[in-house]
Amino acid sequence: MKLVTYRLGVEAGARLGVIVDDLCVDVADLGLACGEDLPDTMLGLIDAGRPGLSALRACLDEVGADIPVGCATALSNVTLLAPIPRPRKNIFGIGLNYLDHVAESAQALDTAADLPKQPVIFSKPPTAVIGPGQPIPHDAEITQQLDWEVELAAIIGTTARRVSRTEALGYVFGYSVMIDVSARDNRRAGQWIVSKGMDGFAPFGPCIVTADDIPNPQDLDLWLTVNGVEKQRSNTAKMLFKVDELIADISRVITLEPGDIIATGTPEGVGAGRKPQEWLWPGDVVVATVEGIGSIRHPVVNVTPA
Numbered sequence: 001m002k003l004v005t006y007r008l009g010v011e012a013g014a015r016l017g018v019i020v021d022d023l024c025v026d027v028a029d030l031g032l033a034c035g036e037d038l039p040d041t042m043l044g045l046i047d048a049g050r051p052g053l054s055a056l057r058a059c060l061d062e063v064g065a066d067i068p069v070g071c072a073t074a075l076s077n078v079t080l081l082a083p084i085p086r087p088r089k090n091i092f093g094i095g096l097n098y099l100d101h102v103a104e105s106a107q108a109l110d111t112a113a114d115l116p117k118q119p120v121i122f123s124k125p126p127t128a129v130i131g132p133g134q135p136i137p138h139d140a141e142i143t144q145q146l147d148w149e150v151e152l153a154a155i156i157g158t159t160a161r162r163v164s165r166t167e168a169l170g171y172v173f174g175y176s177v178m179i180d181v182s183a184r185d186n187r188r189a190g191q192w193i194v195s196k197g198m199d200g201f202a203p204f205g206p207c208i209v210t211a212d213d214i215p216n217p218q219d220l221d222l223w224l225t226v227n228g229v230e231k232q233r234s235n236t237a238k239m240l241f242k243v244d245e246l247i248a249d250i251s252r253v254i255t256l257e258p259g260d261i262i263a264t265g266t267p268e269g270v271g272a273g274r275k276p277q278e279w280l281w282p283g284d285v286v287v288a289t290v291e292g293i294g295s296i297r298h299p300v301v302n303v304t305p306a
Helices: 027-035 044-063 101-107 163-173 242-254
Strands: 002-007 013-021 022-027 073-074 079-081 090-094 118-123 137-138 150-158 172-179 202-210 221-226 229-235 260-264 284-290 296-301
Touching: 002 044, 013 027, 013 044, 022 027, 027 044, 079 202, 090 242, 150 221, 150 242, 150 284, 163 172, 163 242, 172 284, 172 296, 202 296, 242 260
Parallel strands: 090 260, 137 296
Antiparallel strands: 002 013, 002 079, 002 202, 013 022, 022 073, 090 118, 150 172, 150 260, 172 202, 221 229, 221 284, 284 296
């Protein structure tokens, strides 16, 4: 299933939807029509666990092509928000997780040339999240090196504590697309959270595809364009640490909880690694895509300091 958080108008509240063909079906309204109490938020559905997903699937099977009146809106008439507009915790970011990106970062960003022996983990605060179409802020007083990174995001569905690799994917609720926006000139003594955690630096969406529809997250093409020019293209098979390894590694030391997000790293082709280096500027448009999930498109806009 493709699950979205959406709203119908500027003043309307956020709602949970499921995409059926070219329609956005409201999950809670569908539940009412089927006599089921279904959640109206993404986190509510994640918290409902497998029984919640099973109830939603049963409702969809029951109605088939005959979506009840008032339960669906043309997808073109809704505004998609970040699937989880306000994560409960910081996003777990993974650095240097593709072979060629390790090499380009060592040359351009003074990171270690040796392959990491363990996942390199940083974080982005919940306030970094923006939804599809929302602007990526550019404050010229803070950065002159705004960069892009397309990533597969894994969303945790069940509390994971010290889980093994063999069982790790069973804890995944679904997958989405994220852009790890980075201000390369804002790294502080080797710490990345300022560089990567500013407001608006985690574009996220357009949906969450449930894990049953992506049984192998290590065989997905992903790519990114700037102003229509392709800058990154790779496949998640090239990750150094696979999704199951990341979950096992993090959960050894930090309990992963329902709704937690892991941004699994980016391949080569970032602006810092190009010769000459390239950066994002107001007026640019960034589009990031992961196969089987979808695309998010974001303009870069000037931010005038208060």
